[in-house]
Amino acid sequence: METFTGKVWCLGDDIDTDIILPTEYLVFKTIDEMKPYAFSPLRPELAGRIQPGDIIVAGNNFGCGSSREQAPEVVKALGVKCVIAKSFARIFFRNAINNGLLLIENSELPDAVSEGDEISVNVNEAIDYKGKKYPIVSLPDNLLEIIDAGGLVKAMRRRNGLEN
């Protein structure tokens, strides 16, 4: 079971995909070109300050709006280790799983932490913050399979005999 620790960035409710990655950047050729603009309508400085291993903690309905998969991709590309939110929008959830971005639903932690705090995550068990444990609910088996495979692309490559 994987355990990791990271610094927290806090966002509120209903963080939509137009905030996570505005439409005007969708025509950039690569995710790397897009990532400096992640969250720019709301927090223009954020993308530049996120370090690999950091954790985003948000309120309800994170990722609502468009089906643009570039949204979870840029979050992953910025090095965010996982997103913990009270709830996730549906399409964003699937897209994140397919890209190997770990999402964790927990309704209490977002109200407890402050930006800059450190938390510890024991995947599929609990989050550890200031000595208190916040239990995490397991993902369904079929989603765990995709994550285990390393994402949907790897799973398909395996199916096409391109990967072991």
Added chain:
Amino acid sequence: MGQTIIEKIFSHSADRIVKPGDIVTVKADHVMLDDIMMPFIVSKFREMGFTKVFDPECPVIICDHLVPASQVDDTRAYHISCDFAKEQGIMNLHRSDGICHQLMTEAGYVKPGQVVFGTDSHTTTYGCVGASSTGIGYTEMASILGTGELWVRVPATIRININGKLPDNVMSKDVILKIIGDLTAAGATYKSLEFAGDTIDNMSVASRMTISNMGIEAGAKCALMAPDAKTSEYCGIELDEYQQSLFGDADAEYEQVLNYRAEDFVPSVAVPSNVDHVLPISELGDIAVDEVFLGSCTNGRLEDLHAAAEVMKGKHKADFVKFIVTPASRKIYLEALRDGTLDILSDAGAIITHPGCGLCCGRTGGIMTDGEVVVATNNRNFLGRMGTSKVKIYLASPKSAAASALAGKIVSA
């Protein structure tokens, strides 16, 4: 036990009785691929190791977000779309015919009871003809292109009954805005919304389309209505036994049932910057308007243009208001042209553009700057969607939008 519409569709697809929570693999009857996502779809397709599309008649490739091109990079996605279609023998290619969600039903692709996926969140739109349709990302789309199928988790259903006669100045847009306001933006996450009642029965397919289109704004997986005689006429088919069975059974299990009286709906807006912050226009006070946008897959159809023309006939928009009209498809543009609607709107001072997503997706088509206020008939008013984050977007019906363009402030018809 009885079933909801979505349970019937997925049962039909899985060839066994399914219930909410079940994971099933379904075959896609059609998939919708829009230009702005094509470069990533194709790249993932290739990265996955696929060389041939599973069934070239299944995909429909539609160029709508980036036509006409407003940035030099737009043509890249356009060429990738056309080249991939050619390479794979995909004949269903629309280069400049209008918005994807309009064309999928208008051009006859989606039929009642089908299972459809699209790389755009408003793919819920085709629920208006009783199809299961939902938005997905480009990686999953690539996997469907290669395999023809996708896993889904059967959703629970929220049933929404609407009965009675809508007031004259109320359109289906006002209905769905109120419902989203009540449900909230995540109130239907993972759920299927099922709409019924005589108000729905009396609505045109175009009006139903507006409702299904906005289902995603409450987080819904799909937003369906039972196919009926109007559906049959719209789709140009006779409903077969399966399609005729696609209504919610009296003993079906619904997670939630909401009942509305049509007479209670009023002209409404979603205020900046969330779709679920809905208020009656009468409660707004004086809000001056800089721009009005009539268009999008939500409200760019002929009946929407007619509704606006009726309000504006013989009148002119207020000075210094930009009034932008973007019909949802080439077919609609032609019809509006031939029946004099575009004439009326032009006389009213409209800037009439070519059919496409236009301002809705916020790349071009009427972008705004700090302090500007827009009344728009599309489906989203998120922060920064149509320009800077200090632009205020109010979502409204075509009638309200037209009335606001005349008045120079937000009013109902």
Added chain:
Amino acid sequence: MGMTIAEKIIALAAGKPETHAGDIETVTLDRLMSNDGTTHLTIDMYNKLKDPHIADIDKLVWIVDHNVPADSVKTAASQKKMRDFAREHGIKFYEGEGVCHQIMMEKHVRPGELIFGADSHTCAYGALGAFGTGVGCTDYLYAMVTGTSWVMVPETLRFNLHGKLRDGVYARDLILTIIGRIGANGANYKAMEFGGDGLHSIDMAGRISICNLCVEAGAKTGLMELDEIAFDYLKEHGDRQPKAVFAPDADAIYEQVYDIDLAEIEPIVAKPHFVDNVVPADEAKGVKIDEAFLGSCNNGRIEDLRVGAAIVKGKHVHGDVRFMVVPASRDVYKQAMDEGLIDTFIEAGAIVMNPNCSVCWGACQGVIGEGEVLISTGTRNFKGRAGHRDSYVYLASAATVAASAIAGEIVTAQD
């Protein structure tokens, strides 16, 4: 000593009985046109003045036409600045009504006037015998505040047109031929004056097309003698009365005189990347195109749309081509709707946009991408003009553009 049309107009504006090429005169401007290309810059400078005031508000005409509908926050901000200022000061303001020069011709320009426009194609107004010239925002600001400016009276090149253009040959082919002949700076600082019996055989749309493109030969302005056709146009468009009607004196002095037999003009194409890089259209045949554009202040009038519609009627735009059709003004659009032309274009698969500068401007809609080829009725084909810096623009007549849109490659209407 006799005067050319240009000299007469400047003399009148300077309040003098006569003036001649080389003189520098202080003139009172009759009209001041500015569009969303530079007005926001003018406003910024205006606001920095110690005693900002406008000499004569009625003479100002401000038009939003380049980026309509707005394509970026930057564009939106500059337009808002323009809109707010116009609203505050009561300046005549058009937004989404069409290309500036088309609106000026339809509604404002009068023969004999001296007009500054903050746009290079202001020379178009010569088709109505007005001296229109493009200026930068500083000159515009000065004229806005004082109502006056200095001008150096230009030399004039005289073009005597004889006979009639052949079928399938248009005014656009004529002006491109002339520019090819005298070169992109062949008329630098000069006025290009058109007359002769052949002028009468050219309709107003064609005359505007000719004068409009003069700046591409470096000219300060284009000017034409007036006749019944011009007067009819004024009558039909608001019954405007001339300020003055000028014909050149018999003993006017020209730097050079050209005699042009209109019957000898052929369909012409200006190849990338210069307007004077002209060849007979036949020589450009076969070049595959990605986009075709019918519109602009040069060829977006009803006459141009009629030509284009007649060619595409009953046919379909080539699968690999984006055919953009953009009427130059709301009046043109309305008339095109009435005549069934818009119907024809839409049925044929064209992309019809609202009246604005569109593809010609190359920075808002219909931009072309890397390696793409455009054939256009716009005014310029400089490298990168229509979009990506590595793209190619061919200039041609409405007929050649429409025929090419069907064929998928450059062809003439005759083919």
